[in-house]
Amino acid sequence: MSQHHSNNIQELYEGDQSKLYSGIMAHHTDINSTESKGQVKKIWRVFWILLVITVIEVIMGMFFSHNMPKALVNFFFLALTLLKAGYIVSVFMHLGDEFKNFLITMMIPLTLFIWFIIAFLADGGFWLHMNSHVRAGMH
């Protein structure tokens, strides 16, 4: 019963976690400092990079993708997509600023996607192959 008499309701509900970690949240006071301005500059630089990549993708999709080998186009689009994803996760989501252990912990489960994509697309391709093959045999 006694702990419910705390005057600091806020602390009771939120807990003071600040002693447990000292991430990028901590130790900043002046938003007009050089460090802060540098970070803002970096954010806008990434914005321009993302914008330029998107514009390149759209121009490719509008004018060139129909006259190029499909495999090359797909490779190009997927590479640019992963590049964009990398910038968003590492800079906007600050994963690049976290401890490396944390980054690895988050990345390892995602490697399942490698199997996931290859296995299922291969299955789809094989299904089409079998379907066309069997149908051709029936004629």
Added chain:
Amino acid sequence: MSQAATATVNEEKLWGGGRSPFNVSYGKMMMWFFLMSDAFTFGALLISYGTTRFFSAAWPDANQVFRAFPFLGNNLPLLFVSLMTFILIMSSVTMVLAVHAGHYGDKKNVAKWMLWTIVGGIAFLACQAWEWTHMHGEIGSLWGAFTDVNTPISKYADFFSEKKTTAEALALHGRQAAHDFFNYFFTITGFHGGHVFSGVCFNIMILINTVNGTYERRGHYEMVEKIGLYWHFVDLVWVFVFTCFYLL
């Protein structure tokens, strides 16, 4: 880099208890784990779309399907969805600026950038509503339909990818492929739109708390950072949706 280096040096201390070895709070780590599971949900949907596309002998060409722009006409492939992409990237930038202001405890700027993020989110949803309405007008339905059963499928040949679809495949599989394409399109963009919508709701809650001074009293703006992670993730998913549906 310096943080990672410190981590290696003090590794024993880090795991000795009394502090977070990953230097993140419980809530933030759980947000990351949630986003990872959500990534698999979206991944499953998109890979399922890819599998269906791989096993179909015919497939619509997104550039031919989505080519309208409000007031500008009906032959502008990719333009409208580029605008949507731009809006979402922009709102991601305003979100990260809000998180940045939060790191410095700058209440005024957190509120300002959160407000812009909400505006961006609503603009994106409005664009999506227009796109869905337009598709509904053009194809007569959302899920399921695309082709009118009374019109021969060959009349729709323009909508199909020239490289993938032969006339024979169009006749045999065109209708089914169009159904599959639109089922996946509305399910996946709808699921993403649902995420944007809930993100806007969360952002509004965060804005209200910020303006009321809840985080100022708490001493940190970590909630802004956690919701920021969610919002960036929604942007991240859109990057993949954009590629899978409109580019590839």
